[in-house]
Amino acid sequence: MLRISKLTDYAVVLATALSETESPRSVAQLALGTGIPAPTVSKxxxxxxxxxxxxSQRGKFGGYRLARPADAISIAELIVAIEGPISVTECAESADGAACALHDDCGVRANWKKINRAVEAALEEISISDMSGPEEKLVPLLRSFRAAEENRKVVNADLTDALTEEVERYG
Amino acid sequence: MLRISKLTDYAVVLATALSETESPRSVAQLALGTGIPAPTVSKxxxxxxxxxxxxSQRGKFGGYRLARPADAISIAELIVAIEGPISVTECAESADGAACALHDDCGVRANWKKINRAVEAALEEISISDMSGPEEKLVPLLRSFRAAEENRKVVNADLTDALTEEVERYG
DNA sequence: TCAAAATAGGACCATGCGAGTCCTATTTGG
DNA sequence: CCAAATAGGACTCGCATGGTCCTATTTTGA
Structure with missing residues (x-):
């Protein structure tokens, strides 16, 4: 389902929580604040x-704080930290491409890599500080979104209806 | 790992294979052509x-063919067909938002939905016909990618180095 | 010096889901 | 009627995700 793991989601929530304070926060505090079970927060x-x-800061009055400003930590970075390198398909992740059991002439593979890079680039654009507020801060991403939408009209004018209908349905 | 399922990957490969011919192709033919095991092709x-x-066309000389032109079938559509609605996080998929066990004031949720839409929009842009050739046909996606890259320089000039370094590392 | 409060680092389990196979209808053409 | 296809499930197997827990180690303050 093109889904990130639950733990990665937690990582984003926790990083967002940490971005609200300078001083270290303990696991217990964060568990209370976010609703995530303490052992999982710790993990x-x-x-x-x-x-x-x-x-991290051990000992009494210790806890965790962000290593960098919130706008210098991207969503992509958190995904990589928890789940390893981003790769949309399995065969796209091996550098040599040898792990793909399918026939070698499957030209699909190269294109998956491009898709991969595009998604990754989009997620690099989004920082923790973008995720915190209730306001709409996701300017970069929305700009990409708009560019794609614009392109849709130009390149494939006759399909616009069907496609936007789908966007409506799942949006 | 932000990964689509293997079956979805197969779906893309198979749809691409089907786009090469008008006449129906049997499961056995497709299995041979793609290297995917026949029972899985069938599934x-x-x-x-x-x-x-x-x-589908049953009976002798039957098989499968695309229901629409290849450029009218998007990658997003294939993902949805195999895996259900695209949603990057678990809590983003419930329409009412009640399934999220975290605290209600987690502003992260709304932003995940936007990310979701952006990724989805990008995948709507890519059609089966884009995936077939060895040439670089993924113009829409690459345009989005370039827009994101452009934006990176403008908005956060001082972070450009670190971020591009990351893109190099995982790209 | 000791106790309390924190994190560090694993080991451990379980359960759900993805992947794959296989069996039995049903359809269709010769 | 037979052969060649798909339709629709049921079924198993493996493993990654998720969560918990236990035992160090570090730090602070009384």
Whole structure:
């Protein structure tokens, strides 16, 4: 379903929560604040610490805080931290392309890689600070969205109706 | 890993294969041509038939063919057919938003939905005919990609280095 | 110096879902 | 009537995701 893992979702929520304060916050505090079970909060933050996205402070009055400003941490980075390299298809992830059991002449593979890069680029654009507010801050992404929509009309004018109908249905 | 399922990948490969001919092709033929095991080919095509993406012809000399021209079938459509509605996070998929176990004030949810729509819009843009050739046909997507890249420079000039470095690393 | 409050780092389980196979109808053409 | 196809499920198997828990280690303050 083109889905990110639950833990990654938690990572975004937790990073967003951490972006609200400068001082370290403990696992217990974050669990209370977000509704995520404490052991899970701990697990996610330990991973993010290893990846250098948050920094930890042990001992009394310790806790976690962001290693960088919130607008310097992208969604893509969080996904990579929790789940490993982003790759939409399985065969697109191997550098040599040898892992693909399908026939070698499947030209589909190269194009998947491009799709991959595009999705990744979009997610690189979105920072934790973009996710925090109730306001609409996702300007970069929406700009890409609009560009795609614009293109749709130009390139395939006769399909516009059917496609926008689908966008409406699942949007 | 932000991954689509293997079966969806098969669906794209099979639809691409079907786009090469007008006449129906049998499961056995497609299995040979693509390297996908025959029972799996059958399973995927049965689903695509139910979804109205391909049409089937029973009996001798029967088989499957695309229900529409290849440029009228989007990657997004195939994903939806095999895996159900596209939604990047779990809580984004429930229409009422009640399924999210996290606290109600998590402003993250609304923003996930926007991300969702953007990714979906990008995938709506890509058709089966775009996936077939070895040439670079993915103009719409690459345009979105370029728009995002452009925006990166403008909005956050000081982060350009770090971000492009990441794109290099995982691209 | 000790106790309390934190994180670090795993081990561990379970259960759901993806992937794949196979069996039995049903349709269709010769 | 037979052969060649698809239709529609049922079924199993494997494994990654998710969650929990236990035992160090670090830090602070009384």
């Amino acid at each position: 996610v933050l330990k991973t993010l610490t290893r990846e250098g996205i948050v920094v | 995927v095509l049965k689903t695509l038939t139910r979804e109205g993406i391909v049409v």
